Amino acid sequence: MGIFKLDLLQIEEAGHYRRLREISSQSGPRVLVDGKETLMLASNDYLGLCSHPAVKQAAEKAIKDWGTGSGASRLISGNTGIFRELEKKIAHFKGTEDALIFSTGYMANIGLLSAVADKGDVIYSDALNHASIIDGCRLSRAQIEIFPHKNRDHLESLLKKGTPFRRRIIVTDGVFSMDGDLAPLPQLVELAQSYSAILIIDDAHGTGVLGSRGRGTVEHFGLDGNVDIIMGTMGKALGCFGAFIAGTGELREYLINRARTFIFTTALPPSVVAGAIESLHVIEQEPQRRGALWSNVSFFRTGLQKIGFNTLESATPIIPILIGEARKAVAIAHDLMKDGFFIQAIRPPAVPEGTSRLRVTIMATHAHEDLERALEALEKEGKKHKIIN
Numbered sequence: 001m002g003i004f005k006l007d008l009l010q011i012e013e014a015g016h017y018r019r020l021r022e023i024s025s026q027s028g029p030r031v032l033v034d035g036k037e038t039l040m041l042a043s044n045d046y047l048g049l050c051s052h053p054a055v056k057q058a059a060e061k062a063i064k065d066w067g068t069g070s071g072a073s074r075l076i077s078g079n080t081g082i083f084r085e086l087e088k089k090i091a092h093f094k095g096t097e098d099a100l101i102f103s104t105g106y107m108a109n110i111g112l113l114s115a116v117a118d119k120g121d122v123i124y125s126d127a128l129n130h131a132s133i134i135d136g137c138r139l140s141r142a143q144i145e146i147f148p149h150k151n152r153d154h155l156e157s158l159l160k161k162g163t164p165f166r167r168r169i170i171v172t173d174g175v176f177s178m179d180g181d182l183a184p185l186p187q188l189v190e191l192a193q194s195y196s197a198i199l200i201i202d203d204a205h206g207t208g209v210l211g212s213r214g215r216g217t218v219e220h221f222g223l224d225g226n227v228d229i230i231m232g233t234m235g236k237a238l239g240c241f242g243a244f245i246a247g248t249g250e251l252r253e254y255l256i257n258r259a260r261t262f263i264f265t266t267a268l269p270p271s272v273v274a275g276a277i278e279s280l281h282v283i284e285q286e287p288q289r290r291g292a293l294w295s296n297v298s299f300f301r302t303g304l305q306k307i308g309f310n311t312l313e314s315a316t317p318i319i320p321i322l323i324g325e326a327r328k329a330v331a332i333a334h335d336l337m338k339d340g341f342f343i344q345a346i347r348p349p350a351v352p353e354g355t356s357r358l359r360v361t362i363m364a365t366h367a368h369e370d371l372e373r374a375l376e377a378l379e380k381e382g383k384k385h386k387i388i389n
């Protein structure tokens with residue numbers, strides 16, 4: 001027996017075992033899974049930009065011009081001109097002074113938090129924040145105060161304690177990745193200002209999706225200029241890869257000098273950077289994609305609720321369907337796959353024990369008929385597994 005066998009058995013027994021599944025392409029929304037055509041309802045490629053001809057063309061051209069890799073970290077030798085072009089575009093898009101590109105959202109969060117906070121500081125973190133924020137908090141060595149999900153009053157009671165910290169930081173997801181609900185940003189801004197705290201928002205799922213111009217959660221709430229630091233990713237609605245931190249020019253300089261996940265890693269490939277530049281252009285030029293996305297979201301969420309499913313407080317293209325027990329969520333996802341629908345079961349540790357769920361993500365490129373078929377399948381499986389009557 002190998003050294004990890006017992007641990008794996010325990011994971012299996014708890015119904016938490018994870019397996020990788022091979023798919024023919026990500027650019028769906030129809031993909032081949034084990035040779036069978038399946039509707040993708042689990043991708044964060046919300047606007048379908050992953051397969052947008054202009055975005056693909058920009059990436060291809062960058063490979064021709066610069067090659068496939070960056071060769072080193074940007075501080076060493078990997079800093080071609082398009083990085084700065086993308087950063088300026090992101091800053092403009094997010095309404096900040098400047099921005100810095102990171103290789104992934106995970107690295108952006110751990111690099112940011114471990115750079116801006118240290119011993120003697122305190123970080124107030126929403127209980128449902130993404131794993132990368134949790135890990136960034138731990139790495140920072142600051143005192144961590146977790147406040148119950150979206151609970152403004154509890155957060156204020158923590159802020160009031162007022163031990164003399166050097167820096168106080170409030171960090172939240174803009175859109176919560178497993179619940180699809182929104183942070184109470186106006187309240188967090190008000191608290192951050194009253195208690196002189198730095199406000200950080202992880203807008204991985206809001207970027208390109210929320211707000212009248214797709215600029216994200218801050219635009220959605222009309223709070224431009226009120227959030228100190230905005231993190232966003234290019235691997236979701238932008239259809240590419242990588243991430244950024246947007247804020248002041250001074251913050252950018254500080255992160256170049258202090259964020260270890262910026263300093264000690266190879267720069268993104270130029271093709272990814274060029275693709276993301278084009279994606280931002282498309283987001284500006286093709287607002288109809290966002291229109292189609294939101295019309296699909298409202299159709300699907302209303303459909304689920306009519307059938308009788310609990311979609312929690314979802315207000316975005318991420319729509320959870322609460323199941324409860326991990327094994328049941330996995331069994332339903334398995335049956336849905338057999339029916340031709342790719343929907344992931346989300347279990348602990350990604351969500352709290354007893355709140356396992358199916359997590360649907362809606363795309364602009366889903367056809368109405370496909371979504372109707374998915375609702376029928378969900379109703380059938382929901383009844384079979386006794387989630388609904």
Ligand code: PMP
Nearest residue numbers: 104105106130177202204233235
């Ligand atoms: N933050 C949130 C809220 C996320 O959902 C994710 C991706 N699952 C990340 C950060 C990490 O981003 P990336 O996939 O680019 O590492």
